[in-house]
Amino acid sequence: MSLSIPSGSTALLGPSGSGKSTLLRLLNRLADPDDGVVRFHGTDVRELDPLELRRRVGLVPQLPAPVPGTVADNVRFGPRLEGREVDPEAPVRLAGLDASFLDRDASRLSVGEQQRVMLARALALEPEVLLLDEPTASLDADATAAVERALRDLEGVSLVLVTHDASQAERLAERTVRLREGRVAR
Amino acid sequence: MIAAGTISISLGEVAASLALIAVAIAVSFWRRAELEQDIVVAVVRSFVQLTAVGYVIQAIFDSDSLLLVAALLAGMVGFGAWTARGRARAVPGATGPIVLALAVAAVVTLGLVIGLGVFKAEPRYLVPVGGMVIGNSMTAVAVALNRLADEMHEGRRQIEAMLALGATSFQAARATVARSLRSGMIPLVDSTKTTGIVFFPGTMVGMLVAGAEPVDAVRLQVILLWVLLGAVALSGLIAVSLAYRGFFTDAHQLREQPPP
Numbered sequence: 001m002s003l004s005i006p007s008g009s010t011a012l013l014g015p016s017g018s019g020k021s022t023l024l025r026l027l028n029r030l031a032d033p034d035d036g037v038v039r040f041h042g043t044d045v046r047e048l049d050p051l052e053l054r055r056r057v058g059l060v061p062q063l064p065a066p067v068p069g070t071v072a073d074n075v076r077f078g079p080r081l082e083g084r085e086v087d088p089e090a091p092v093r094l095a096g097l098d099a100s101f102l103d104r105d106a107s108r109l110s111v112g113e114q115q116r117v118m119l120a121r122a123l124a125l126e127p128e129v130l131l132l133d134e135p136t137a138s139l140d141a142d143a144t145a146a147v148e149r150a151l152r153d154l155e156g157v158s159l160v161l162v163t164h165d166a167s168q169a170e171r172l173a174e175r176t177v178r179l180r181e182g183r184v185a186r
Numbered sequence: 187m188i189a190a191g192t193i194s195i196s197l198g199e200v201a202a203s204l205a206l207i208a209v210a211i212a213v214s215f216w217r218r219a220e221l222e223q224d225i226v227v228a229v230v231r232s233f234v235q236l237t238a239v240g241y242v243i244q245a246i247f248d249s250d251s252l253l254l255v256a257a258l259l260a261g262m263v264g265f266g267a268w269t270a271r272g273r274a275r276a277v278p279g280a281t282g283p284i285v286l287a288l289a290v291a292a293v294v295t296l297g298l299v300i301g302l303g304v305f306k307a308e309p310r311y312l313v314p315v316g317g318m319v320i321g322n323s324m325t326a327v328a329v330a331l332n333r334l335a336d337e338m339h340e341g342r343r344q345i346e347a348m349l350a351l352g353a354t355s356f357q358a359a360r361a362t363v364a365r366s367l368r369s370g371m372i373p374l375v376d377s378t379k380t381t382g383i384v385f386f387p388g389t390m391v392g393m394l395v396a397g398a399e400p401v402d403a404v405r406l407q408v409i410l411l412w413v414l415l416g417a418v419a420l421s422g423l424i425a426v427s428l429a430y431r432g433f434f435t436d437a438h439q440l441r442e443q444p445p446p
Contacts (some may be wrong), residue, residue: 029439053347054352081353125352
């Protein structure tokens with residue numbers, strides 16, 4: 001398949017098993033394709049430093065996977081890996097949580113709140129692109145609305161959203177690409 | 187009778203202790219534990235294997251050749267690595283790390299106790315101490331790597347989420363590696379804590395039965411326990427530090443793994 005994703009917001013829409021999550025993991029090189037090439041700004045991703053690529057192309061996973069500790073610890077985690085300290089409050093607010101969450105134990109939050117911690121954690125690295133893997137699949141209606149509101153309010157970051165929900169694609173993305181059985185459906 | 191001050195035991199005395207095996211078989215038969223056959227196999231194997239190794243050790247003691255000691259210890263490392271590998275099958279490429287872990291633990295600990303003058307560089311010290319070091323290291327490495335495989339499987343989502351934030355394989359696996367090392371070391375740490383209260387270690391029992399002064403028996407046992415703690419820490423560290431890499435590619439990606 002051949003697919004070019006411009007900056008802005010793009011939804012990859014398809015039923016489960018259509019290869020959406022796998023495609024997303026190729027974009028930040030958590031996996032490599034059996035054959036073919038993935039390019040970022042025209043450069044084969046295999047020629048880039050994978051760690052640097054992942055800081056520029058962030059990922060919000062389908063299910064939250066916080067590190068042990070507070071919300072602030074989670075937000076600081078990414079920058080600390082390269083020896084940088086950040087103020088965790090700004091990313092937490094961008095993710096739609098208020099500052100009172102900073103000192104709370106991340107593992108004790110609701111799944112919807114944890115998912116926004118995952119978003120804040122990715123934003124703390126100030127990525128160019130944010131990959132979203134079914135970010136609301138495990139959330140109820142209220143939590144979904146809160147995550148979507150945070151995503152719509154983001155500025156200066158391109159979104160690549162994987163979803164099986166056509167109405168969510170419409171709400172969040174300027175463009176929608178339909179996938180079927182590992183191919184782009186026209 | 188086994189007389190104090192000697193360690194000469196006749197075959198008749200060994201045969202007499204078979205009475206206890208009869209008790210074990212009777213219990214198994216009476217309560218239908220269905221272990222009679224296994225007990226007989228265990229009795230025959232323990233007699234044959236220990237007798238054989240007894241003659242090997244006797245020959246090595248008689249020859250007084252350090253080269254033969256080294257060959258025997260290398261054989262123990264090989265057999266220990268093979269055994270540990272069987273219990274760490276879900277760790278990709280674990281053979282090299284296991285062999286290295288057992289070999290380094292044996293060489294470093296024996297080198298230290300000889301270098302510090304605790305034991306003389308003679309077969310009568312090197313063979314039994316080396317055997318204990320390699321045996322205990324084998325168990326610790328097997329437990330640690332087994333745990334590593336389980337945790338790498340269960341924690342896959344968490345580890346990949348850390349990689350996605352720009353963590354290296356080392357950074358993403360650090361907590362898992364620490365827990366695996368801990369689980370390999372804990373049994374010996376715990377048994378060292380309770381030694382003398384809950385159980386009497388074999389060396390001390392052997393020396394007391396053979397007629398040694400209790401103070402000497404205790405001192406030798408203390409030295410051996412401490413040597414084993416060092417060996418187990420070293421072999422566990424080497425095994426998990428090298429083996430975790432098998433779960434990752436050079437591009438800091440998790441490899442696809444079958445469940446352990």
